[in-house]
Amino acid sequence: xxxxxxxxxxxxxxxxxxxxxxxxxxxxxxxxxxxxxxxxxxxxxxxxxxxxxxxxxxxxxxxxxxxxxxxxxxxxxxxxxxxxxxxxxxxxxxxxxxxxxxxxxxxxxxxxxxxxxxxxxxxxxxxxxxxxxxxxxxxxxxxxxxxxxxxxxxxxxxxxxxxxxxxxxxxxxxxxxxxxxxxxxxxxxxxxxxxxxxxxxxxxxxxxxxxxxxxxxxxxxxxxxxxxxxxxxxxxxxxxxxxxxxxxxxxxxxxxxxxxxxxxxxxxxxxxxxxxxxxxxxxxxxxxxxxxxxxxxxxxxxxxxxxxxxxxxxxxxxx
Amino acid sequence: xxxxxxxxxxxxxxxxxxxxxxxxxxxxxxxxxxxxxxxxxxxxxxxxxxxxxxxxxxxxxxxxxxxxxxxxxxxxxxxxxxxxxxxxxxxxxxxxxxxxxxxxxxxxxxxxxxxxxxxxxxxxxxxxxxxxxxxxxxxxxxxxxxxxxxxxxxxxxxxxxxxxxxxxxxxxxxxxxxxxxxxxxxxxxxxxxxxxxxxxxxxxxxxxxxxxxxxxxxxxxxxxxxxxxxxxxxxxxxxxxxxxxxxxxxxxxxxxxxxxxxxxxxxxxxxxxxxxxxxxxxxxxxxxxxxxxxxxxxxxxxx
Numbered sequence: 001x002x003x004x005x006x007x008x009x010x011x012x013x014x015x016x017x018x019x020x021x022x023x024x025x026x027x028x029x030x031x032x033x034x035x036x037x038x039x040x041x042x043x044x045x046x047x048x049x050x051x052x053x054x055x056x057x058x059x060x061x062x063x064x065x066x067x068x069x070x071x072x073x074x075x076x077x078x079x080x081x082x083x084x085x086x087x088x089x090x091x092x093x094x095x096x097x098x099x100x101x102x103x104x105x106x107x108x109x110x111x112x113x114x115x116x117x118x119x120x121x122x123x124x125x126x127x128x129x130x131x132x133x134x135x136x137x138x139x140x141x142x143x144x145x146x147x148x149x150x151x152x153x154x155x156x157x158x159x160x161x162x163x164x165x166x167x168x169x170x171x172x173x174x175x176x177x178x179x180x181x182x183x184x185x186x187x188x189x190x191x192x193x194x195x196x197x198x199x200x201x202x203x204x205x206x207x208x209x210x211x212x213x214x215x216x217x218x219x220x221x222x223x224x225x226x227x228x229x230x231x232x233x234x235x236x237x238x239x240x241x242x243x244x245x246x247x248x249x250x251x252x253x254x255x256x257x258x259x260x261x262x263x264x265x266x267x268x269x270x271x272x273x274x275x276x277x278x279x280x281x282x283x284x285x286x287x288x289x290x291x292x293x294x295x296x297x298x299x300x301x302x303x304x305x306x307x308x309x310x311x312x313x314x315x316x317x318x319x
Numbered sequence: 320x321x322x323x324x325x326x327x328x329x330x331x332x333x334x335x336x337x338x339x340x341x342x343x344x345x346x347x348x349x350x351x352x353x354x355x356x357x358x359x360x361x362x363x364x365x366x367x368x369x370x371x372x373x374x375x376x377x378x379x380x381x382x383x384x385x386x387x388x389x390x391x392x393x394x395x396x397x398x399x400x401x402x403x404x405x406x407x408x409x410x411x412x413x414x415x416x417x418x419x420x421x422x423x424x425x426x427x428x429x430x431x432x433x434x435x436x437x438x439x440x441x442x443x444x445x446x447x448x449x450x451x452x453x454x455x456x457x458x459x460x461x462x463x464x465x466x467x468x469x470x471x472x473x474x475x476x477x478x479x480x481x482x483x484x485x486x487x488x489x490x491x492x493x494x495x496x497x498x499x500x501x502x503x504x505x506x507x508x509x510x511x512x513x514x515x516x517x518x519x520x521x522x523x524x525x526x527x528x529x530x531x532x533x534x535x536x537x538x539x540x541x542x543x544x545x546x547x548x549x550x551x552x553x554x555x556x557x558x559x560x561x562x563x564x565x566x567x568x569x570x571x572x573x574x575x576x577x578x579x580x581x582x583x584x585x586x587x588x589x590x591x592x593x594x595x596x597x598x599x600x601x602x603x604x605x606x607x608x609x610x611x612x613x614x615x616x617x618x619x620x621x622x
Contacts, residue, residue, distance in 0.1 A: 037525040041434075044426035044529070045442065048496055051423065055461065055493035056449040062460035126352060133349070139608065140356035143363060146604040146611065147597055148554030148572050154579075154593045155366050157586070164586040166365065169383050194362070199615075206616035247451075255453045258556040262576055274455040281459050282561050288459055295456040302456070306448045313447070313501070314440065 060299060067292035074286070087293035098294075101271040104185055108192065108272070109253035116193035117249055120200025125230060127201070128208040138205070142198035149195065149258035156191040157263075181269025188259055188270060196252065200245055207241035208234070240312055247309040254302055273298050363597075370591035377587060392591035399588075400578050402571070402595055409553055409570040409599075411484050416491040417548045421541060423492065424499030429529045431500070432507035433515060443504060450497030454557050461490065465562055482564040490558050495551065499544050502617045506540040507533055540617065546607045547614035550600050571596050 033041065067087055071080045091098050123141060127134050144152065159166045160177035168174055177187040211234050219229040235242070257274040260266045266275025273294060280291030369382065376387020396402070427446060431439045465481040475483030510533065518528045534541075559573035566577060578592045604611060 033525065040525050041430055045430050048423040048427045048500075049442070049445070051489065051493045052446060052449050052496055055490055056452060056457060057445065059457040059460035059464070060452060063456055066459060123352075123355065126348060129348075131345075131349065131352070133352075137352045137356045140360045142612075143360065143601075143604065145615075146550055146600045147363075148556055148600075150556040150572055150575050151554075151593055151596055154575060154589060155362050155597075158366055158369055158590050158593075159362060161586055164377070164382060166382055169381055194359070198359070202612060202615055251451050251453075255455070257455060261556070261560070262579070274453060277455045277458060278557075278561060281462055292459055295453075295459060298453045298456045302451065302453050303448075306451045309451065310444050310447060314443070 063292050063295045063299060066288055067296040069289045069292075071288045072286065083289065087289045090290060091293050091297075095290075097267075097271045097276055100269075101273050101276050104270070104272055105253060105256070107185060108189065108256050109250060111189045111193060112196050112249050112253055113246075116196040117200050117245060120197040121204045121245075123197065124201045124204035124208060127205060138201075142202050144195040145198045145202065147195070149192070149256075150262045152191050152195060153188075153259045153262040156187070156194075160187050178263050179268070184263070184269045188263065192256065192259060196249070199248070203241060203245055203248075204238070207238045211237050243308065243312040247305050247312075250305045251302060254298060366590045366593050366597075369587055370594050372587060374585050374587045382586075392587050393595065396578075396588050396591040396595060400574065400592055401567075402592075404567065405569060405571040405574045406599075408484075408568055408574075409572070412487050412491070412559075412570050413549055413552045416488045416495070416552050417545055419488065420492045420495045420499055420548055421545060424496045424544075425503050425534065425537065425541070426529070427496070427500045428503035428507055429533055431504040432510075433525075433528070433533075443500065446497040446500040448497065450494060450501075454494065458561060462561065477565070481562060482568065484568070486562055487558055487570075490562065491552050491555060495548055499548070502544060502614075503537060503540055506537055506617070510536055539613075543610045543614035543617060546603060546610035550603055550611070553599060 068082055068084055069080045070083045070086075071077075123137075127138055131137075147155070157165070157178065162168060162174055162176040162179070165177065167177065175183060178184050215233050215237060216229055219233045224232065255274060256272055257266075257278070260270040260272055260275055261278070264270055266272050266279065277291050277295045277298070280287050280294065369377070370392050371388055371390070373387040373389045373391065377384070380386065424446075427442065431443055462481075465486050466479060468480040470478055470480055470483055470485060472478055474485055477483050480486040480489075514532055514536075515528055518532050523532070553570075554572055555570075556572050556575075559570050560576070563569055563573065566574070569577070575592070575596060578589065
């Protein structure tokens with residue numbers, strides 16, 4: 001399918017004489033465009049840009065600004081007072097759910113990164129061997145990727161429920177897997193990992209297909225085993241995919257929300273930063289400045305990894 | 320795009336070499352993969368199985384049993400949770416949001432790919448990064464903004480952007496544009512530049528170059544992105560949960576949370592409800608699997 005546009009494009013290419021008359025070369029500058037064209041180009045960029053800046057970037061800046069104030073969300077904007085870093089100090093010192101939330105976010109990251117991601121990569125390597133029935137295996141593994149995390153919370157409830165769940169029925173236990181604060185984060189992580197493995201498998205499968213087969217052959221001629229060929233030759237060549245998977249994993253762990261929100265709105269052992277921010281805004285207590293401080297922490301962490309991501313994909317782009 | 324073509328060629332030439340006769344090692348490999356695949360399917364199969372059994376039967380005999388087959392759970396779940404209405408709500412949000420996302424994103428992507436301005440890189444970065452920001456971090460200002468912006472009554476009975484389909488469509492478009500701009504601009508950059516030179520000789524305006532030259536060539540990428548975006552926006556949970564108030568207007572995915580309250584002790588009803596919610600995405604998955612996978616991998620490995 002991917003080669004079809006090229007074929008069509010060939011047909012559309014004019015005789016050589018025509019190309020020489022094109023005045024702009026590879027990059028026609030703006031003044032070579034007619035007035036209508038200039039208006040059209042401006043609109044094509046401006047309308048989507050306004051939407052993204054207005055609904056994403058300005059709110060992001062506003063979050064950072066609000067995190068330094070004591071606004072309660074109700075009073076007039078003119079009465080907002082600047083309190084400097086007090087909200088941040090409060091978050092760290094007198095807000096009990098903060099430490100568990102950070103721990104849970106880190107645990108989420110660790111579980112996805114140490115267990116789910118390598119397992120997804122391992123499955124991708126096995127499935128890359130062009131086995132018979134590989135279609136079935138692949139389909140089964142990434143089926144969870146099309147389900148929403150909210151729905152996954154419900155699907156796993158059927159296994160985890162204390163009285164009606166399969167896990168307790170099989171083990172003869174009566175653990176409330178979603179309710180017990182000692183175990184619920186692990187139960188949730190199994191469900192989250194279930195989805196993440198399929199996603200990682202898909203990304204690496206595409207990455208492996210892009211590796212030049214002659215590299216592998218050369219390594220095998222040199223007498224390298226399959227394992228060392230993978231770690232010494234194939235894995236380093238997939239560096240861009242590795243970085244993308246790393247960033248996707250970090251961002252997913254930071255944005256994790258739906259799963260815990262459908263279970264218990266992120267309380268009682270399932271605290272996450274994203275849930276705390278939401279509780280502080282739509283919950284009973286509307287503490288805008290305080291919630292914004294939490295949100296700013298999330299923003300800063302995500303921007304670090306987004307920058308790494310952009311640097312990677314754009315460097316790839318220039319090649 | 321060109322890389323995808325070369326990959327395919329190398330894959331087909333390599334295929335016969337890699338097919339090997341059945342050895343014990345292969346048998347172990349197949350057994351392992353089959354076990355993992357079945358394990359992965361199990362939670363979904365279990366939900367389907369549970370949804371087909373009557374509550375009475377499973378309450379008496381436990382869930383590790385067979386029998387009590389019925390379709391009543393689906394009938395009850397559909398009626399109690401008013402799925403018809405919520406599916407329609409999802410459609411009101413998903414269809415316009417996907418069309419608008421693809422249109423706006425393709426406009427920006429076209430400009431980025433067509434011209435080599437210095438600002439293009441900044442533009443691409445602004446859009447792509449917006450897609451990756453944690454939504455919750457933007458909630459506070461957006462929530463305030465949406466409760467301040469009035470809408471005429473014929474657009475939303477809330478008379479605000481808050482608690483309206485319009486608000487949800489806009490916020491979904493703003494967030495999803497980034498990914499589509501990224502994928503489409505890469506795809507468009509791979510198209511031969513002679514196309515535009517020829518179009519300019521013919522006196523085609525920028526709009527015609529975009530709509531009649533570039534867009535028809537981007538159909539494979541647009542199809543893959545449409546499949547992916549329908550799934551993502553249909554699955555979107557956070558914005559609908561926090562930017563909607565009226566229970567009747569919730570899309571399916573966010574209305575799931577009310578389902579818990581209504582069905583509360585009956586796991587068989589919960590599973591029927593879950594299967595109903597999953598059906599649209601599963602249909603897309605099985606019918607358009609190739610598009611779905613292509614969309615995801617286009618984003619990661621720039622096709």
